[in-house]
Amino acid sequence: MRPHRRSDLRFAGPGTSLVLAARRVEALDDVTEECRRRGARAVTAPIDVTDPEAVQELARRAVEEFGRIDVWGDDAAVGFFSPFLDMPLEDFRRVLDVNVMGCAHGTRSQPIL
Numbered sequence: 001m002r003p004h005r006r007s008d009l010r011f012a013g014p015g016t017s018l019v020l021a022a023r024r025v026e027a028l029d030d031v032t033e034e035c036r037r038r039g040a041r042a043v044t045a046p047i048d049v050t051d052p053e054a055v056q057e058l059a060r061r062a063v064e065e066f067g068r069i070d071v072w073g074d075d076a077a078v079g080f081f082s083p084f085l086d087m088p089l090e091d092f093r094r095v096l097d098v099n100v101m102g103c104a105h106g107t108r109s110q111p112i113l
Contacts, residue, residue, distance in 0.1 A: 009031075017040065045058050055102075055106055
């Protein structure tokens with residue numbers, strides 16, 4: 001899975017500051033370099049959004065690095081294509097953990113900064 005290049009690049013430009021996070025470091029580095037080429041200040045953070053402490057640390061790092069968070073985008077997602085009754089429950093849990101709980105962890109990290 002690659003970080004969502006289009007959403008990251010929409011914010012990349014002179015005078016912008018970005019903290020980009022993803023599980024796959026190599027894909028994350030590619031997007032970060034493109035953001036920097038467009039004039040953005042960008043730092044990376046390898047992260048698994050299913051870990052609430054890691055997401056909270058990401059929010060802390062963003063505030064520490066740039067002073068505040070103006071926009072927080074959650075677009076981590078996984079998919080599993082199968083007839084529902086054939087899908088192993090652990091795969092279904094992974095979909096929920098990333099797609100639902102990952103977003104919840106990001107949203108919950110904001111007010112306690």
